[in-house]
Amino acid sequence: MIRFLHTADLHLDSPFKGITDMPISRLTELRESTFAAYENLIQYAEKSVPDFVLIAGDIYDGEDRSLRAQMRFVKGLERLQQAGIPVFMSYGNHDHLGGKWTRFQLPGNVTVFGPEVETAELTVRGQRVRIHGFSYKERHIKEAMIGHYPNSARDSGIVDIGMLHGSIAGEESHAVYAPFTREALLEKGYHYWALGHIHKRQVLHNEPPIVYPGNLQGRHRNERGVKGFYEVELEGNEASLKFVPTSVLVFDEIEIDCTEMSHANEWLTACQNAATEVMERTGACILSVRNIKMSPEASHLFSGSSNEEWLEVLRESADRGIWFSGLQFEENKKSALLPDSPLVRSVKEQIDSWDDEDWKQALQDVYQHARSGPYLSALTAEMKKELSDEAGKLISNELST
Numbered sequence: 001m002i003r004f005l006h007t008a009d010l011h012l013d014s015p016f017k018g019i020t021d022m023p024i025s026r027l028t029e030l031r032e033s034t035f036a037a038y039e040n041l042i043q044y045a046e047k048s049v050p051d052f053v054l055i056a057g058d059i060y061d062g063e064d065r066s067l068r069a070q071m072r073f074v075k076g077l078e079r080l081q082q083a084g085i086p087v088f089m090s091y092g093n094h095d096h097l098g099g100k101w102t103r104f105q106l107p108g109n110v111t112v113f114g115p116e117v118e119t120a121e122l123t124v125r126g127q128r129v130r131i132h133g134f135s136y137k138e139r140h141i142k143e144a145m146i147g148h149y150p151n152s153a154r155d156s157g158i159v160d161i162g163m164l165h166g167s168i169a170g171e172e173s174h175a176v177y178a179p180f181t182r183e184a185l186l187e188k189g190y191h192y193w194a195l196g197h198i199h200k201r202q203v204l205h206n207e208p209p210i211v212y213p214g215n216l217q218g219r220h221r222n223e224r225g226v227k228g229f230y231e232v233e234l235e236g237n238e239a240s241l242k243f244v245p246t247s248v249l250v251f252d253e254i255e256i257d258c259t260e261m262s263h264a265n266e267w268l269t270a271c272q273n274a275a276t277e278v279m280e281r282t283g284a285c286i287l288s289v290r291n292i293k294m295s296p297e298a299s300h301l302f303s304g305s306s307n308e309e310w311l312e313v314l315r316e317s318a319d320r321g322i323w324f325s326g327l328q329f330e331e332n333k334k335s336a337l338l339p340d341s342p343l344v345r346s347v348k349e350q351i352d353s354w355d356d357e358d359w360k361q362a363l364q365d366v367y368q369h370a371r372s373g374p375y376l377s378a379l380t381a382e383m384k385k386e387l388s389d390e391a392g393k394l395i396s397n398e399l400s401t
């Protein structure tokens, strides 16, 4: 039996650029979160002493690899060295070999795959293990690198593990790098495929396992839920996987049913209850609130104050450990929500008060245009009404996105 840890997409020192309105203490905690998650991985390894650790690319968030991130990463690797744990790793599209960075020397327990597919070998209690992988030599590897992986040596009793940072060919939701198909991976006859690149944890195939462990720490509201790595045991052709959580802050979304909402405090209580439930399940969290099933009454309630004000009171009433990042209103109710808002109302009132001279002024660019002018008919009351409505819609759409 061999036992190893499979992680990928550490994205150490992610800048969390999109999040700007947090108080500084929380922002500091957030900026430390990728390191804290890595620390959880290292501690788990020190405690459980696996036979080896696999890191399948995107260790760093940026191709310039901040010094701080490198120092912290190397310190973790040194602790694994002290615990006698070998590490096999590759670089991905985010931390490709072509980037410009100040190099740290890695400790002797670490094997880094080069730009071509290479094979590393080790023996675990008499069992020969081969690990195959490569690092990105530049950011965009469009080539199907899978063609360069050797076939397994199953017949000779060797365990083969493939490490690959890339995505399934034709998968439109992500930039496709080093594309592969499930079939192409299975054809190699390996015992395990340790993938990286896709941040959502998923097992693409069970026997043998083809696995994305996801990232160690979510970085924005589209990287939801608890994040971590897999601990894998291989025994003959049997594999067992255990997910080990590492994230210290969980991004998630709560849905609030607004059917019955007629007062602000009802909504605040509903948000707090839903948020507490998430926190009890996952620990500290950053939540976006999605308001669904907006009744006319609820629309009326929300139109009385701006989104910023709602968010402000929500944050003020939040428990420790919960941060509300933003509000959304169910798509089809967006326009029903805002035409009534004070801003839209005042703009429409303004437009409605225009006399012919004001209209002429507002539209002079089109009416006096040498090409378009001659083709325009005189402005009717109906057209004015239409323009005023369009202006209202434009404003409410801009405000609600």
Ligand SMILES: [Mn+2]
Pocket (backbone or CB within 6 Å): 009, 057, 058, 092, 094, 197, 198, 199
């Ligand atoms: Mn990544």
